[in-house]
Amino acid sequence: MKRIVALLFLLSGNLYGNGIAETRVVNVYSHRNYDSDRALYAQFTKLTGIQVNLVEADADKLIERMKAEGIHGPADILITTDVARLERAREAGLLKNIRSTVLENAIPSHLRHPQGAWFGLTKRARVIVYHKTLTTPESLQSYESLALPAFQGKVLMRSSANAYNQSLVASFVAHNGPDKTLVYLKSLVANFARAPQGGDTDNIKAVALGVGTVTWSNTYYLGKLLGSTNPEEVKLAQTVGLIFPDQEGTGTHVNISGAGVSASSSHEKEALAFLEFLVSDEAQRSFALANFEYPVKSGVEMAPVLKAWGTFKEDGLNLAALGTHNAQALRLMNEAGWK
């Protein structure tokens, strides 16, 4: 027993990452946890010989871990699934500014931090999903439509604890100010068909079943449902449609999954190579094909379902604003009674 314990303690030291001097490594803290990503990292290792070490957890927890580990912390890269967390990490001094022409050429400027503290890797559009026969797309051209009296008892939502919902509401705050947003949220909550619950997929299914007629969802959840291995789910997914809201106005809300280089990074060269690989055509294609996210790089091949949904006007809001307004968004959601 003692011998096993001793052995494992030793092992734990070596697995650490800084361990063997000869191997080049990049240590990644990530909120993303998809198998397709891991396959991509393996591809990176094959191409460059740089080993990718991975810890996956909620971004806020990873941020606290980075704070606790301090300047000798092993993390080289932080990946999150929304921009607010990247901003939080930056404000806490956990990210360092990076210059890279590869990254700057591949990623449009509104999808990266002006000084290079973080970079968008994929785009996630939060759209309206509606029941094709129970309602018409004409009545649903804006996020604001969901708060109209016509949709009383028809709106399905997941909890206000969800970061994607907070981010969308943060964009309302940025565009319209807190007072107008609160009025809107109160009408929206009054339209809820049931207490907020489940995930995006749950609510899409509930729309398909007529529990309500509309919900918000990130596009990739609908993409995954349409590609489900369960034919019953595919049938359900086919009864709903998708609308990119506010095409006449500010544009559809887009958040990013993005990454920054840790301030404590001791493998900066490897970290940069890793980020540059993630905006390569190959990696961008994998994000789009395997996970139905939108690539940040233009001209990359997309999954057929994304192509079928067509192009859309994105909200041009500076993404950092979503981070700034995130807390206020949740306060307003609390005040409006969005559980």
Place this chain on the structure above:
Amino acid sequence: MKRLGWKLFLGAFALIWLLPLGSLLFKAMGSPGASWAHLESTVLWDYIGNSLILVLGTLLVSGFLGALAAWVTVRYNFPGKKVFVFFQLLPLTVPAFLGAASWRYFLEYTGPLGTFFRSLGFPWFLSPPSGLLMGIILLGIALYPYVFLTLRPVFSHLNPHLLDTARMGGWSRKRIFFLLVLPLVRPALIGGLSLVAMESLNEYGLPSLLGFSTFTTGIFQTWFGLGDLGTALQLAMVLLGVWVVFFILERWGRGQKQFSTGASERLGDKPVKAPRFLTWGIWTLGTLPMVVGFFVPLGQMVHWLFYLRDASFYQLGSHVFTTLGILVIAGGVGIVITILAVFGRLLLRPVWSGPLRYLIPLGYALPGAILALAVMSLGGTWLIGTWGGLALALVMRFAGVGLPVLQSSARQLGKNTLDAAVTMGKSPFSALRKVLLPPWAPALLASICLMAVDILKELPMTMVLRPFNFQTLATRTFELIQNEIPMDSAPSGILLVFLAITFAWLGQTLLERRSRGA
């Protein structure tokens, strides 16, 4: 000073609890708590109300089912009793988030039931379960084995003559159970119920899946959503404070009373043959929670297997290896600490042995992620992201689950034996090793098995404290459910449940042997 080494040793281990919790308290007190006014005017009372209802409801369900199952299996003999006893543990082997998720998928339109009924031409109206009441039922059933496990050995040790006397005095069965038996087993009952209460209060995954907020979901809402970790920590300290007060009150209420009945005969040795109607009743009532808490979740996972994609077996072998590896380390550290806590009580005065013993249960009093923060607040890469650091955190959380088992063993064979051995010239260490440990061994192993079941299911601490490239069956299952591709979670989920069953079965067998032997 006499036995200085032991005192230092015990003190050092008490620091495992004291330092992180103290540092967390310090951090919480240093925060301005900027969100209190907002929370108080909007959601705080909702959090508190829901948490109270959830805890009380869960206690009611768990207490009722656990006490009843323990009582009938001690008091009566009935066909299939061995199987019945084993079945009572099964709900414990399914992590709460997995149970809730599988129930949601089981009852939804595209789930197995809905698909089946529609294929026969019937419509399907049920929607996925949600809400507080569902939460109470699912959690109550998932947690009642704790009550069952703590009460059964105690019931079994009751003096049968007490019951005979009461019966001759004309007391009804119900009256005997509620007015005589339950008060006699109060410490064990409270021990089991406080585990249930802490676990239901700290549960995060299940409420967010079923769509209601609790004090714990509120802590995370404040941390993640409002970005106000300071206020979140203060909320967590309130939770910790509630438990500290509870433990003090409980201890004070119990006083120095010993509930050992000291009889040579035991109730568990002489079960009565159950009348036919009772056998039916026992099986009916006992099967229901097993179906809800185990067979439906397992069935749903098996159903998911049919919709697996290719990627689903991704590195499954290494996940099993990692899971078992951390179990061995955490179990090893856990056993040393459990032995010390129990042995310390025999060897030293309470002022020296007390701190460790009273601090251990506090590891269960906070949500896992907050406890992880506490461990991280000790700082340093020597701890965070190492196998040892994670094992230490797991022990800090779960040692309280295993401790009571060994404690009750030490009550039967402890102080007097130790004194005799020491008088005969043995050192305390050699007395522990040669005289006490051999008869304690089954209880020790049983307490490790109980801890193992919990460690297997643990998520929040493992996720944030883990080393690089470290994936357990639980974290793997959780990530796939979280990514809303539950079918891919089936292989790891089923493996996890079967590992948990193995440990639960082993623990139960050892406990049974202990309560029959010695």
